[in-house]
Amino acid sequence: MSHSKTHRVLPGFGLSLGFTLAYLSLIVLVPVSAVFIKTAGMTAEQFWTAVASPRVVASYKLTFGAALLAAAINCVFGLLLAWGITRYTFPGRKLVDALIDLPFALPTAVAGIALTAIYAKNGWLGQFLEPLGIKIAFGPPGVLVALVFIGLPFVVRTVQPVLEDLDAEFEEAAASLGATRWQAVTRIVFPTLLPALLTGFALAFARAVGEYGSVIFIAGNIPMVSEITPLMIITKLEQYDYQGATAIASVMLVISFLLLLTVNGLQSWAAKRTGRTY
Amino acid sequence: MSIEVRGVNKSFGAFKALDNISLDFPDGELVALLGPSGCGKTTLLRVIAGLERADSGQVLLDGEDATDRDVRQRQVGFVFQHYALFKHMTVFENIAFGLRVRPRRTRPSEKDIRAKVSRLLDLVQLGWVADRFPTQLSGGQRQRIALARALAVEPRVLLLDEPFGALDAKVRKELRRWLRQLHDELHISSIFVTHDQEEALEVSDKVILINKGRVEQFGTPWQIYNEPASAFAYGFIGAVNEFRGRVEGDFVRVGDDLLSLAGAKFQNGQDVVAFVRPHETEIVPDIGGGHGITAKVHRILGNGPVTRVELVANGESRKGETDFFEVEIPGTQLASLGIATGQRVKLTSRRISIFDQQNGNERP
Numbered sequence: 108m109s110h111s112k113t114h115r116v117l118p119g120f121g122l123s124l125g126f127t128l129a130y131l132s133l134i135v136l137v138p139v140s141a142v143f144i145k146t147a148g149m150t151a152e153q154f155w156t157a158v159a160s161p162r163v164v165a166s167y168k169l170t171f172g173a174a175l176l177a178a179a180i181n182c183v184f185g186l187l188l189a190w191g192i193t194r195y196t197f198p199g200r201k202l203v204d205a206l207i208d209l210p211f212a213l214p215t216a217v218a219g220i221a222l223t224a225i226y227a228k229n230g231w232l233g234q235f236l237e238p239l240g241i242k243i244a245f246g247p248p249g250v251l252v253a254l255v256f257i258g259l260p261f262v263v264r265t266v267q268p269v270l271e272d273l274d275a276e277f278e279e280a281a282a283s284l285g286a287t288r289w290q291a292v293t294r295i296v297f298p299t300l301l302p303a304l305l306t307g308f309a310l311a312f313a314r315a316v317g318e319y320g321s322v323i324f325i326a327g328n329i330p331m332v333s334e335i336t337p338l339m340i341i342t343k344l345e346q347y348d349y350q351g352a353t354a355i356a357s358v359m360l361v362i363s364f365l366l367l368l369t370v371n372g373l374q375s376w377a378a379k380r381t382g383r384t385y
Numbered sequence: 386m387s388i389e390v391r392g393v394n395k396s397f398g399a400f401k402a403l404d405n406i407s408l409d410f411p412d413g414e415l416v417a418l419l420g421p422s423g424c425g426k427t428t429l430l431r432v433i434a435g436l437e438r439a440d441s442g443q444v445l446l447d448g449e450d451a452t453d454r455d456v457r458q459r460q461v462g463f464v465f466q467h468y469a470l471f472k473h474m475t476v477f478e479n480i481a482f483g484l485r486v487r488p489r490r491t492r493p494s495e496k497d498i499r500a501k502v503s504r505l506l507d508l509v510q511l512g513w514v515a516d517r518f519p520t521q522l523s524g525g526q527r528q529r530i531a532l533a534r535a536l537a538v539e540p541r542v543l544l545l546d547e548p549f550g551a552l553d554a555k556v557r558k559e560l561r562r563w564l565r566q567l568h569d570e571l572h573i574s575s576i577f578v579t580h581d582q583e584e585a586l587e588v589s590d591k592v593i594l595i596n597k598g599r600v601e602q603f604g605t606p607w608q609i610y611n612e613p614a615s616a617f618a619y620g621f622i623g624a625v626n627e628f629r630g631r632v633e634g635d636f637v638r639v640g641d642d643l644l645s646l647a648g649a650k651f652q653n654g655q656d657v658v659a660f661v662r663p664h665e666t667e668i669v670p671d672i673g674g675g676h677g678i679t680a681k682v683h684r685i686l687g688n689g690p691v692t693r694v695e696l697v698a699n700g701e702s703r704k705g706e707t708d709f710f711e712v713e714i715p716g717t718q719l720a721s722l723g724i725a726t727g728q729r730v731k732l733t734s735r736r737i738s739i740f741d742q743q744n745g746n747e748r749p
Contacts, residue, residue, distance in 0.1 A: 283461065284482055284486065284538055286482070286483075290486045
């Protein structure tokens with residue numbers, strides 16, 4: 108074969124690829140690598156004291172634990188919500204559909220204040236929960252509530268289109284083969300939704316890990332109990348400990364990255380298992 | 386198993402999909418539900434399957450009233466137009482589905498399931514695709530797997546919705562022949578829906594012609610083709626030449642021409658429509674006397690044993706378009722007829738069917 112240039116049907120491949128890479132580097136890679144470069148200036152001991160102090164470790168546990176739990180809760184109820192608005196018609200369905208996007212649109216600080224006002228000791232819900240011994244605001248449960256709130260639309264919006272595309276024919280086919288309604292849902296509908304559900308989970312989780320604004324008001328920020336990792340970073344920054352802040356940030360980045368990689372792995376496993384080739 | 390439908394009505398809003406349909410499907414035969422799109426044939430199939438509830442009327446399976454029975458309890462095998470194969474399951478699991486969802490006490494053992502699925506795969510001649518996913522199969526293969534899946538539950542009736550609708554012409558023909566063979570082996574009462582008259586006439590034992598939610602005709606393919614019961618049946622099945630006119634004594638006046646009523650009794654002045662098949666139309670080169678419809682030879686397509694002659698009508702039809710007629714004559718007769726393009730001739734017929742224009746019913 109000669110070394111003649113391959114001719115592509117679409118022109119401008121070089122330009123598009125160059126632009127894509129340059130833009131991605133500028134917006135994503137450069138800031139991310141700055142975190143690691145800054146961290147690299149520390150000694151191993153400095154790094155370890157910054158990222159492994161008990162207070163910081165407690166914050167990792169809360170942040171990742173609450174984010175995972177919130178994403179899982181959102182998967183269950185987000186799926187139910189998506190089912191409700193795609194499968195049934197009822198008055199106000201459009202309104203419900205629009206309300207789901209509210210956590211997207213609302214400034215996170217506003218959401219945080221609103222949630223705190225509701226769940227605080229003297230709030231609308233808090234005044235009934237407090238006598239029952241359930242304390243939500245100013246503690247880890249408050250963090251969870253805030254993360255559930257901001258993650259919900261991710262699950263609903265990823266599952267909804269798949270559910271809309273899922274033809275009733277498949278459920279009819281299952282029924283004609285003798286499957287009960289429950290069998291049709293668990294064996295046909297749910298496996299079809301699983302990849303979308305995993306995507307929704309990953310998105311809700313990623314958002315929850317990085318969430319700051321809405322959590323900070325309701326968490327109460329008690330050291331060792333209800334401090335989230337982004338708050339630890341801010342605290343370090345306020346003390347002009349830039350290296351300490353970037354060290355914690357780099358740990359967060361690595362853990363998030365590993366968790367997202369796991370979810371992606373799960374997704375491609377689910378895709379392969381079902382013969383899809385994407 | 387016998388299937389009977391009694392006085393079934395079904396409306397979707399203001400649209401009447403099924404209008405008082407009563408049918409008795411013969412046991413063990415392959416029956417085609419034929420009709421134009423939107424005529425209600427798929428709705429009827431779904432009502433029989435139990436996927437759709439009739440507004441009124443009854444469905445009887447084996448003489449038992451099954452109207453209130455759910456699709457799960459009717460033991461019907463339903464093959465969907467777009468197959469509805471479960472995409473996340475292999476071909477094997479798709480076919481096994483109906484066996485696996487049975488309650489534990491009637492569920493066959495894993496070994497029996499395996500044996501049964503591979504038997505079915507052999508039956509549809511696709512043993513080698515067991516581990517593939519539906520997306521990795523061609524349309525014709527998917528159709529056969531859908532059929533195997535429906536057969537796995539040992540249905541008493543097999544219902545197929547447009548089974549060849551989504552396939553290309555060649556695969557369609559093969560699958561048609563194959564379905565006929567399969568039916569001859571299994572002898573399971575089957576109904577299939579189609580809008581393709583050729584398909585219906587070629588594959589089925591009986592054809593039910595449906596139009597606007599009503600049964601137009603129920604008969605063997607031969608009867609449907611050779612003895613159409615209504616103006617609609619005539620127009621829908623096969624190529625046909627259509628003449629519209631008014632009765633004048635023993636003739637129909639079509640424009641300036643006269644066409645013999647051929648003994649049919651109609652009242653003077655009645656508006657009628659006459660149908661003549663292309664192979665039963667005759668060309669008379671002499672345009673002098675006698676009756677017949679004048680037309681001009683437009684094209685002579687003389688390849689093969691049959692010569693097709695296309696003719697243009699005199700003047701314009703009611704819609705302001707030029708009417709074309711078609712005549713089929715044996716190739717050997719073309720020379721003796723001595724016609725050429727552009728020549729004016731008269732058309733008569735050996736056999737003619739005349740219907741009232743208003744209600745479409747034949748009058749003897």
